Amino acid sequence: MLSVLGAVTGTALTVVPLSTAHMASAATPSVQGKGTRVSAWSPSMTTGGPSFDHETIRMVVHSSIAGSGARITLSNRYSTTPLVVGAVDVAVQASGGEATRGTIRNVTFGKSRHLTIPAGAEEVSDVVPISVSTGENLLVSLYVPGSTGMSTWHSDAFDTTYIAYGNHTGDDGAAAFGTTRTSWYYLAGLDVVSATAKGTVVAFGDSITDGYRSSTGTYTRWPDFLARRLGARPGPQRLSVVDAGIGGNRVLTDVPNPWQGVSALKRFGHDALGRPGVKDVILLEGINDIGNNAGPDGQPLTAQDLIDGYRALIDEAHAARVRVIGATLMPDKGNGYYTPAAEAIRQSVNRWIRTSGAFDGVIDFDRAMRDPANPAALDPAYDSGDHLHPGDAGMKAMADAVDLRLLRT
Template sequence: MTIGGPTFNDQTIRMIAHASLGGSSVRVHLSNLRSTTPLRVGRVSIAYQADGASAVAGSLRTVTVSHVTSFILAAGTEAFSDPITMHIKAGQNVLISLYLPGKTSPATWHSDAFDTTYVSDADTGDRTDNIDGGSYTRTTTSWYYLSGVDVLASNHSTIVAFGDSITDGYNTPKGAYARWPDDLARRLADSHHPIAVVDAGLGGNRVLTDAPNIWQGISAIKRFVHDALDLPGVKTVILLEGINDIGNDAGPNGAPLTAQDLIGGYRHLIKQAHDAGIRIIGGTLLPDHGADYYTEAHEAIRQACNHWIRTSGAFDGVIDFDQAMRDPAHPASLRPGYDSGDHVHPNAAGMQAMVNAIDLQLLTH
């Protein structure tokens, strides 16, 4: 979650959450972490999605935090709801409706949710109990103040897919759940190893330095503990990040980037994971020849980093995304059938190919 989102005033926001794992109860994670003023929450509800902004009749539940229906989130804080009895199937969608009775400051948000969020008009009051979606007159593709929905299942573990816009699902079809973490959750379930998969991708994110656009977030090094290691039940992290450092030549303290700089960032993340008792799998960086920021010098850094990821033994395992995605005739380029068109981000077929390249024994044993 980052700062820089829009403001709201006496409005209800209805967002979609897609479950990667089934269970018998859920809790909602709300965040005012990046905002500068307290957030007054008038009411929150959760329901099964019927279609669009419409809920399944009879499924709507009121969400409470510390057993109250309205509350204030101080600036820089987050809250988990009380557990809600609700049977969720893997792959099922739920609607989270958030009523904000006052005028807000710029929202803590996830800009690129690649799903449809429904928003009522300003000054229209509490619409959290509406089954019909007709009161939601505007749509966006972002999440606001919603950090996640936890499905509470016995003896489950969590895999965190941590990265940038490739993990976030940029250029994949809206609402299709065709990001590679979505595909991974389905493949694990199909192999009779249902494991929760959390997508901690953030478009534009870098390993070493904060992005200049505030909605692209603080560096991976700064956000790794909060966004990955502190999540409930996490046992394994898959790291795929660094192409934005390379493409923007974003070394420490404003200096040009070197391969050793980026490798040093990887070592830092590995140490953080191991200090927390969590396994970390390294993904090789995808080819990007043809992208606006591609240069031969940048390609040399990518190749050096990929060689280190494959051979250093520093990670607890390696997924060779580069090998799976590159064009055999032009190895610095994405395979044409996997290219979404910008020569950086895979399309839906490419996302599935990334997951097909994963040895599931890395994650299930």
């Protein structure tokens, strides 16, 4: 086992070398031969979204990496009826729902502007002749000509989506988009060919990773800060970062609220290992299992239940030749989740994450984020106010606590 020192927190982080088989890169070579195709943006989707009827949905995509040869993924994975798509366009965002003049590009699927996506399916577009810079925003406009029924969506976008009646995919301006929401609908990914990146880091987790209580439209989730750290390093950017967090999500069991997603055990293969170019997954999940005392088969949760769940995810990743970096669960005293029994499980799970050697590396968010005077609670400087979720400053502190040497660049 190799031990390195966390540059920000000063805590010891462990890096466990993979076997030779696991060290093989999962990055997807570009068919153009000029770079690597990586995931630039990719929220996890759930069921339970609203219906649309003869409307254009214009969504903001914040790219974590520079690239060209863009493709988008549309998902009908969690809907029960086919999705009829009338038109899709992509453009560079000027501001709000307004596109930069002259940048709108038609998006095709199998060379067609129109498509029907069966219930439970996803479709990846043809390559779109548009480039994007690191941290730049694109606008993806999706027109649905009929009633969609319940949509596949990502509820907590912490960004603004613009809705217009009728087909306004080709509009540069935003005058027709009279309604705004803060969710993404059907849009599940942007991937690009990067001339410099060698792969994708997937941040996988619950509302803390999803950015709950971070500021809307400012890209201050901890994975956003991590992407900026990687981009600010000397030399070309070697990794993209995508956020596979879902608010309320659990490791072991599905959540009764449908928009909080199926369990990590069910979605990990698709949401994490299915991303283009994935090389590393940072796993931060389990506090909702603990806080809801949600063990398998309706039984009370034990630390061993969570550990068994983590082992299953690690095994699945290693079978795909992807590394998994485990993150310790952060304190929550003062939140309704906290009880002495729940705290005992959290401490036991964190001890296993730190010492078992099961993960390919460890990020000790618990040590980085806890109050030195009250270690069962978040540091007040990082607390958003609910004693569970970090605010913007806390999100940055989380990203700063990631030793970049843990990531396979």
